[in-house]
Amino acid sequence: MTIALIAHDAKKELMVQFCIAYCGILNRYNLVATGSTGKVVEEATGLEITKFLGGSQGGAQQIAARIGCDEIDVLLMFRDPLGAKPHEPDEQDILRLCDVHNIPVATNIATAEMLIHGLERGDLDWREIVKNNK
Numbered sequence: 001m002t003i004a005l006i007a008h009d010a011k012k013e014l015m016v017q018f019c020i021a022y023c024g025i026l027n028r029y030n031l032v033a034t035g036s037t038g039k040v041v042e043e044a045t046g047l048e049i050t051k052f053l054g055g056s057q058g059g060a061q062q063i064a065a066r067i068g069c070d071e072i073d074v075l076l077m078f079r080d081p082l083g084a085k086p087h088e089p090d091e092q093d094i095l096r097l098c099d100v101h102n103i104p105v106a107t108n109i110a111t112a113e114m115l116i117h118g119l120e121r122g123d124l125d126w127r128e129i130v131k132n133n134k
Contacts, residue, residue, distance in 0.1 A: 034059035
């Protein structure tokens with residue numbers, strides 16, 4: 001199972017703290033991230049993360065492409081709802097693709113915690129069952 005991590009600049013520290021808190025669960029999964037998010041999380045946690053380009057340099061599109069190819073199973077995208085949104089169309093594309101491909105998405109800490117606890121309990125294993133039966 002692959003979990004993608006994206007965080008706006010104002011939410012990177014929150015993503016780091018989340019990943020520190022749930023490192024024991026996250027280390028069981030394949031993690032991918034946009035460039036700077038992956039870098040700061042990896043440095044703070046020691047988690048192995050495949051890093052794409054920075055979000056504004058095409059990393060968000062790289063993750064979107066993988067969602068479209070059913071290579072991402074969960075997306076944690078911590079957004080800053082109050083900051084400027086120069087890449088909002090990219091975000092909307094990612095969220096639309098998640099809806100099309102039934103990818104669970106968390107855009108804030110509360111939802112991310114619900115998803116991570118669901119992963120821990122095995123509640124999201126249905127995606128693996130569907131993939132294996134294709």
